[in-house]
Amino acid sequence: MYQVMNAGGGKKGLETIAPLVRSVEETPDPIPAKIQGTIPHWINGSLLRDGPAKFEFGNTHYNHWFDGMAMLHKFKMEKGQVTYTSRFLRSDAFKKNSERDRIMVSEFGTLALPDPCKNIYQRFFSYFQMIKPTDNGNVNFVKYKGDYYVSTESNMMHKVNPESLETLEQVDWSTFCAVNSTTAHPHYDPDGTCFNMGNSYGITGPQYNIIAVPPEKSDAEDTLQGAKVLCSITPASRTQPSYYHSFAMSENYFVFIEQPSKIDVVSLATCKLRGKAFYDAIYWTPELETILHLIDKRTGKASPVKYYTKGFFSFHQINAFEEDGFLMLDICCYDDGRTLDIYLLQNLRKSGEALDEVYNNTGRGFPRRFVLPLHVTDDTPTDQNLNTRPFSTATCVKENTNRVFCQHEDLHNDDFYQYGGLEFPCINYERYNTKPYRYFYGCGLRHLFGDSLLKMDLNDKTLKVWYQKGFFPSEPVFVASPNAVEEDEGVILSVVLCPSQEKGTFLLVLDAKTFEELGKASVPVNMPYSIHGVFNAST
Template sequence: MSAVLERTSRFADSAPAIDSTAFSRLRGFHTGAREMGDTVCAVHGRLPVWLQGRLLLNGPAVWELPEGAYRHWFDGLAMWHRLQFAGGHVLYRSRLADSQSARLARAAGRPVMGEFATADTEPWLSRLTHFFRPRASDNPSVAMSRIGERWVACTQTPHLISFEPDSLATIGELAHDDDLDLALMAAHGMTDSRGDYWNIGIEFGRRCTYRLFRIAASGTRRESIAAIQVPRAGYLHAFARSASHVLFVEAAWRAQPLAFLFTRRAYAANFRWEPGSASAIHAISLADGSVQRWETPPVMSFHPVQAFEDGRELVLDLCDYPDAGVIDDLALDRLRAGVRHRAAPRLTRYRLRPGCADAQIERLGTGFELPQIHPSRPEQGAARWAWGAGYDAGERNHFLDRTVRIDLHTGDRLEWQRPGAIQLEPLFVPRPGASDEDDGVLLVPTLADGDASTVIAVLDPRRMECLATIQAPQVVPFGFHGVFQPR
């Protein structure tokens, strides 16, 4: 068992447990979803006539196998889900990703490859054949991106798995014709207006190197744009882009390269929380690849909200945590028992001023994660509105239970809740031709106590009112992120 999960078993919490069987909202953390062909979804209310295209959802779906099980939310074998919108009707389809990690697990009937909190079981003799290049999971359970017209998904390793967005068939791993030697990679890539794909990988050596790279819309080569060397790289899940810079946080949850190279421990067990070392924000110029750096107090983070220029200052809005305890909060035994999280994500604004060594910090709110803004904002300027999954940090809640709209100018919140429901990432879909950044809909996967299956809520993102609901034909396991592909 990994160090992270050994610690989890020792945590006690006085919050009451919730039954995660029968018709509880917590069924979304259990194995049970099936592969399904096109199936009609019940629609209640009226869908906007312009909402035409595909909603793609991604996430873990299989945690239990005949001879063993995964122990962390992040570890489950990936499944893709497609909801096709056309003429006011919706068709659902689901399919398991055909990764090497999944094939080995199915053949053995238990977890085989190392995952986020699951150790690798490769025998030592086999490992010696590639000792300095340990194998890494290709389970594409976190985020989906587009490279030109191709769709890919990945976890937090350098494997990009291509899939077909209508049938959800796995095409295979994207092969790169370059010599980059990346050990880790942010789960969230970013596609620009030309269809080029951007991401940041981490190389191990005497010092760790963050490397910003780009893949052209029609290519496979990872073109190195900039490299930043640090003694030990911090955990990197995602990054932000303004009109002129790429920004990312060097978290104080730091990689131990020798552990990655010479042990078979789980991904998370190869990081260590180092509160004595400051975190940092790095800004890479898109014009010339030059780098600026600002220090911050030690933080942990998954998701930035946005980055933008404010005069001569750079600004980064970020969902952050005071430490890495959130990793243990997301272990399956705690989630399935409905145990209250101990640390709430904070919505924080970091102002990065020329000539200053430290970032200037403003708190905009708390209990806000899985953020969304209008998809054009990274290249068009600052967003005013952000939407996310949240909760009231002062209550004894059990998981994300509301959808939140935040005014990034004032911090004011507007919320929508289904009674007794878990509500995941609200995907913002802009109305075609609209000029206002909040003109569109939010698509929110939810599961409430008593629901027969997952309900996708269609919300007005201005008034935070429900326009319609879509009843999926099964419980969609709780995943992380979605994308919308307009018709």
């Protein structure tokens, strides 16, 4: 029934995906899954997923997919059997909203109105206050010093128990280092050191900050103790820093992508006064270029050479690695930076021609490689392609002392277009992050959410595809098999939803090498489309 396919879907007559963004109930007690095929017995651990799962309180409703209250999901695999558990994150936002049965805490796309229980003067002055950051960690599971947290793009996150999914404690990044936000996509060195990025808004204006968290802790210290800012980068415009969701890391460098998706600082500071949410302060400036900032991991110093390219928008990087004096940056790129608009709930809940129109006006994300020369000096010639790597069509041209202009290479062939672009990329991270690699995986988007799973072979840019009409797989997660030798020796795990079926949810297990189905574990629950997740191996 499920197979590797070569055919793509159309752009008209899209089925409704409204059930993928509806509120659901939690499942705190484990329920067994019905197994079809085989779940390999060597998979011992849990697929942990995070995402929005409650979109209204009383008569108040959220505006954006990113706003929904966080639900944590766990598919536990042991000796070929699978159980499912889910819990809402008991964040302050969730508890305050639940107590009043109305939206009390502002989220990415929804401004909480003043509390009607306050008097008229309190409500009036509340409009002149900055929006407080949410602790609704609905984006990803992240790991610091062996502990699991769930995070969004604010400075607040929650420590959670990966076995019970219980909420343990709230943690504020700003307690440990001077940042007002962080991404939900940290990177890890082999020794366990964790790196992340976050903005700060001080007297001198906004800064992009790279943060390091040491790998070990004592019993007496907080998890983030010892976190420090390694480097601060000044935005190209002090009043218009870039919105970003993640960053890239090679063995010796960080790469920060300063894209033309901008945050208007004045609009941000006056959101409540204007009755607008954070989302309304973000706008796309297609006339601007994207700037790639290179930072030395050892010294924390940013390179005086900046790498420029035609403006693009990106949520996720695929990988970055160094070879022959160049840094290869592989990334999912959108030429249209209005992608955030697509995930307004009013768009996701449309049907018929209205849904088709939303899709047909949606930008597509495609995998691209930028080649950055690492040793640009005054003696480096100008106005010629510095990329000497064989078989690469990417170009990089020094235009002046501190400016190199880069043009990308497509990491796909023409067959790729029929799958509607790529999102939620993953690789064999443990062994190949920051290293030359051959394969990446992701979701194809012939719909507004992923409707296929893709495997790209970079040697010849050929695809393997899993697809079945009406099914929507989530972000693929690669799990290596025991004693694996080859890069793609393992499985791909993905949670698959079927909006046309009540409680049509299952965990799909694919052979990562052949991309053929090994088995699936069906659970009788409704589950919204989640965002990110990780595999937590049993010890």
